[in-house]
Amino acid sequence: MKKKTNLRYIISLIVVLSLIWIGNSGFFNGLLLSLGAVSVAFVVFMAFRLNILDEESQPLQVSRRIIVYWLWLLKALVESNLSVIKRIWKGPKSLDPVVARLPMSQETDMGKTIYANSITLTPGTTTLDIEGDTMIVYALSYDAIEYLQGGDMDRRVKRLEE
Amino acid sequence: MFLAAIIAILVAMALALVRAFIGPTLYDRILAVNMFGTKTVLFIAILGYLMGRPDFLDVALVYALINFIAIIGVLRFFEYKKADPEEEVK
Amino acid sequence: MSFFIDGLSWALLIIGGFICFSGAIGIHRFPEFFSRMHAASVTDTLGSGLILIGLMLQTGGEVIVLVKLILILLFILITSPTASHALAKAALHGGLRPMQGSHKNDKEDVLNKFGRQNTSDDEQ
Numbered sequence: 001m002k003k004k005t006n007l008r009y010i011i012s013l014i015v016v017l018s019l020i021w022i023g024n025s026g027f028f029n030g031l032l033l034s035l036g037a038v039s040v041a042f043v044v045f046m047a048f049r050l051n052i053l054d055e056e057s058q059p060l061q062v063s064r065r066i067i068v069y070w071l072w073l074l075k076a077l078v079e080s081n082l083s084v085i086k087r088i089w090k091g092p093k094s095l096d097p098v099v100a101r102l103p104m105s106q107e108t109d110m111g112k113t114i115y116a117n118s119i120t121l122t123p124g125t126t127t128l129d130i131e132g133d134t135m136i137v138y139a140l141s142y143d144a145i146e147y148l149q150g151g152d153m154d155r156r157v158k159r160l161e162e
Numbered sequence: 163m164f165l166a167a168i169i170a171i172l173v174a175m176a177l178a179l180v181r182a183f184i185g186p187t188l189y190d191r192i193l194a195v196n197m198f199g200t201k202t203v204l205f206i207a208i209l210g211y212l213m214g215r216p217d218f219l220d221v222a223l224v225y226a227l228i229n230f231i232a233i234i235g236v237l238r239f240f241e242y243k244k245a246d247p248e249e250e251v252k
Numbered sequence: 253m254s255f256f257i258d259g260l261s262w263a264l265l266i267i268g269g270f271i272c273f274s275g276a277i278g279i280h281r282f283p284e285f286f287s288r289m290h291a292a293s294v295t296d297t298l299g300s301g302l303i304l305i306g307l308m309l310q311t312g313g314e315v316i317v318l319v320k321l322i323l324i325l326l327f328i329l330i331t332s333p334t335a336s337h338a339l340a341k342a343a344l345h346g347g348l349r350p351m352q353g354s355h356k357n358d359k360e361d362v363l364n365k366f367g368r369q370n371t372s373d374d375e376q
Contacts, residue, residue: 023319024220081298084290085271088278095287096353120333123293126286126340138340138350140290163262167303170269174276174295181279181288189285189343196335197279197292200328201272204303207324208265211307219320226324230331237342 009053012060013044059110062160069156073118076153080122080144087140099128099138100145105158115157119148164212168205175201192236199229257309264306271299285343286350289336296332301325 021036047053055061087094106112116127116135125144128136139145148154175198182194203226210218271294278291304325311317 020323023316023323024223026316077297081271081294084278084294085274088274088281088291088294091281092283092287095282097287097350098352099350116337117333120337121293121297121329123290123297126289126293127337128340128344138286140287142353163265167265167269167306170273171303174272177276177280187285187343187346187348189339189346189348190288192342193285193289193292193339194279196339197275197295200296200300200332203324203328204272204300207304207307207321211310216314216317216320219317219324223320223324223327226327226331230327230335233335234338237338 006053008060009055009058010044010048012058013047013053014040017043056109062110062114065160069160072156073121077122080124083143084123084140094141096141097138098142098145099136101134102137102145102148103134104130105133105154106161108161111157111161114160115154118153118157164208168208168212171201171205171208175205192233196229196233199225199233203229261306261309264302264309268299268302268306271295271302275299284351285348286340289340293332293336296328296336300328304328 017040018036021040025032025036047057104112104115106115112130116130119125119127119135119137124141125137125139125148128138130136137145137148139148178194178198178201182191182198185191185194203222206218206222206225210216210222275291275295278294279288282288282291304321308318308321311321
């Protein structure tokens with residue numbers, strides 16, 4: 001059951017691993033560079049044998065708009081962090097936790113993963129589980145659920161799939 | 163100034179350790195240990211600056227990876243065990 | 253210019269330290285496991301992010317140090333949601349249930365497929 005491995009996933013893995021090696025070592029003499037080449041070749045060979053060189057480990061198909069999305073996510077991250085810190089200093093009385101089921105409009109596994117992970121990354125909301133097209137979200141307050149139901153983040157992740 | 167940040171992180175680490183010891187359930191303890199690990203990464207990184215030895219960042223990088231793998235490894239053990247909170251308190 | 257960058261990095265370090273401290277306070281002030289998870293996630297995202305960005309401004313032109321700090325920040329930001337999701341799901345399988353406030357959905361128990369319901373309410 002060996003599926004055909006696309007050549008561009010191998011090349012992208014080699015490029016990423018070489019960049020990590022050079023970025024962490026910083027030496028350019030022959031011995032260390034050849035050690036790095038051997039390590040990269042070994043890892044690529046093992047990944048090839050494990051049959052994991054596919055679009056899941058190398059998400060090349062995610063569009064370039066991911067950079068814009070990360071910047072937007074950074075802004076959302078700071079806002080939600082400030083609201084949770086406010087709740088910490090106000091004490092437990094300011095909490096109103098809620099578990100809700102939310103719809104998600106993404107079709108690919110990649111889109112669903114990005115959406116669920118973005119929700120978990122922002123403090124105040126955590127994805128507990130995904131069932132088909134819905135997911136179960138635990139939030140510290142009902143405002144966060146209302147914000148997610150507004151669908152701003154959902155639409156932005158959906159646009160990444162195209 | 164590095165000193166102020168390091169003191170804040172040390173206090174946070176101490177509070178996380180207290181939660182790891184008193185935590186009523188097993189999962190509180192794992193959460194506190196996870197937070198302690200993240201704080202350790204930051205602590206090592208700032209310590210490298212404070213002592214003028216940026217090599218410490220390698221240690222911090224490896225610690226960040228090991229911390230994550232350790233937490234996932236511990237959770238693999240506990241996910242399917244029906245942990246009884248009362249039993250855990252004893 | 254260098255004075256400005258130093259001031260900015262010191263401010264980031266101090267604010268980051270304060271946020272880490274707030275998160276640590278949070279895991280003591282919040283009543284139960286699922287809300288404590290959010291307090292820990294505050295220190296994982298904004299706290300460590302601000303401190304590492306503050307350190308990045310102090311590298312003094314050494315590219316290697318900058319690359320390593322960026323890698324640490326990326327690792328923390330990628331692994332933190334994975335770890336907290338795994339932790340929450342393990343707690344649900346272990347029988348813990350989140351405390352719910354005034355907006356509890358009485359019609360449907362969305363968590364019924366996880367492990368045994370925790371009957372004791374006194375372990376807050």
